[in-house]
Amino acid sequence: MKDLKEFQKTIGYEFRDESLLRQALTHSSYANEHHMKKLSDNERLEFLGDAVLEIVSSEFLYLNYTDLNEGKLSRLRASIVCEPTLAYICKEINLGDYVLLSKGEDMTGGRNRKSILSDAFEATIGAIFLDGGMEPASKYIHRFVLNDIEHKQLFYDSKTRLQEVVQANFKEALTYELLSESGPDHAKQFEVRAMVGSRTLGTGVGSTKKAAEQEAAYEGLMRLHKEDSIKII
Incomplete structure (x- = not known):
């Protein structure tokens, strides 16, 4: 695994509790292979990060797209936070280089698998939220997700x-x-x-x-x- 300090510089956030970031980047295959204690992988942080991402993106779209009704707002949000789009963002920050995977998962291309990348990205949101609160989590989402909306929507469609x-x-x-x-x-x-x-x-x-x-x-x-x-x- 690459140096987590390098990743923190890339995303513009320094963790007070770096173990949260490490957990956010720990895939279940790695946790199983290394016989880590139960719930040591990133799935719970992904659950939390998904919720934070939804509320931050919903607020952003509500405030900035005042001419769209509920249905159009929902479709636009879906285009921004869908698995392929989040995985595409992960390539920009080289998140795949930092994910902890089992040897088998790594050898079969897991480091570039969209489901693994998008889950890890949402888990990093959850980790930042726990470490620093809503403000830095929101800044992280605004910096990497809620920018270039037209191209993200284009990618979805x-x-x-x-x-x-x-x-x-x-x-x-x-x-x-x-x-x-x-x-x-x-x-x-x-x-x-x-x-x-x-x-x-x-x-x-x-x-x-x-x-x-x-x-x-x-x-x-x-x-x-x-x-x-x-x-x-």
Whole structure:
């Protein structure tokens, strides 16, 4: 496991009780492999962090999107706090490098698995809340989650949006091709690419084909925006 001091510098919060952070980054597979005492993994902190994330994000959207009704606010919140979006955030802060995993989970790609990353991220929210209260937890959420809302919403709706962009700008149809399928049944990994004709727009990896397609679609949107100057938002 990398130095936790380095991670704290990255997220901009220094723990008074570093054991909380360590627990937030401890996956159940590691706790089981090392015969740690019951409830030593990050699942309880994830439960707490999820609740803090919901209240902070709900307040933010309520105050900043005054023209949206309850249904639209709920959909927007879902796009911001869904598993793929949180996992995407984790890549920005290299959270996967710090997660404690069993050898088996590590070898089968657990360090990049979206469910593990998103759970650990929510657990870090819970840990910060316990260590310093609502204010630093809220700052953490605002810094990494409640920014660039349009792109986070785009990531959530990437398959739908890419379909619209392709229909408006290309004669060929959008297709998804499965490139590989690996891993045991309980931890499958799919790699997919999004294509228009013979052109590859993007590739994605996920624990389901749908999740891999979503990532491929988002990468495709970014590429079309950059290479073809197509408006994507």
